[in-house]
Amino acid sequence: MVERKQSGILKLVLELGPLATFFLVNSRAEAWDLGRFLPTADLPADQVPIMAATCAFMVATVISLSVSLAVYRRVPIMPLVSGAIVILFGGLTLYLQNDTFIKMKPTIVNLIFAAALLGGLFIFKRPLLGLVFDSVFKLDAEGWWKLSLRWGLFFLVLAALNEIVWRNFSTDTWVAFKVFGTMPLTVLFTLTQLPLLQRHALPDESAS
Template identity: 40%
Template sequence: MAERINPMVKAALEWGPIAAFFLGYVQLKDETFAFGGTDYQGFIVVTAAFIPLMVICTGLLWRLTGKLSRMQVATVVLVVVFGGLSVWLNDERFFKMKPTMIYLLFGALLGIGLLRGQSWLKLVLEEAVPLQPEGWMVLTRRVMLFFFVLAAANEAVWRLMSTDAWVNFKTFGLPLAIFAFFMTQGSLFRRYGLERGDKV
């Protein structure tokens, strides 16, 4: 059974690693560090610190709440994989590709569910967003397409723009885009929304 925790603690565990990555990058982006005879740029060093911080915060969140969503599990796994590749190969491109892989994975999974006539998004958001079955299908299609757009946007930014631009995009642009997307779904929520405690 999931336990309730202080919303501020939950927010700190979810967003703290991202904020720490941004602040660390700002401080160390122009620095070079030598480890084992190899030079590492500040971006790689910050990525190396971000990986265990993300794992620890996700573990604490699981310990305090008793559960993790599939998205949270997939995210931390991809952070470890792509962040680890960046550190191991001393190549920042792998970590920059991580959001692309996350959004492609989520979009593909939602698409598979839709092909099966199911809304797998409902499994993640049902407690927070009570909707009629038709509403879940509409929202799932929109979120699937939105994830594919985010994946394409991340690819465009990291390939065509500077690392500074990508860090700002990842830290501020992606969360703001997700917030804006759900804010634009007001008419869907009003049309298909359910009162708390209603059954379908």
């Protein structure tokens, strides 16, 4: 029980660590004079926080994925896809000195997940969420179909919200929304799916 609890805490740290790092560095970059460490030259002062945060985000993401691989001998598909896009769009952000790329990253990630889940249902006629989480919990076919549909639609909502926020509000507001908006919304949505999981859960064969 203790080992399982410690494992759960570690997974939470690995998932939230890069995001927390992104928020912290963006809010403290000027106070810490991080502009002089950036691999870009002659940045406007108002661009230093987001560029420094992007650098830190990329480094923290690589560390998180590396620790996950070392500890669990595998990296879950969703953090792996998200991490790859962080590196790609973060690199473009720094190279072109344009924060649009890192701001679009959540949109792209959520659209990829939505396309995979909804495409699996309506094109391939398979609830792909079951392939990812079948080892975590067991559901009947209807349960996997409903859960995949709901998560696919939720990812579309997250993509739309990200576009609305970064296009209409300041960078600091977008960063705050990314940390204090997206994560609580995801946790709340996950909790609302518990009744569905209970209704469609298969009997535990190991208990018989």
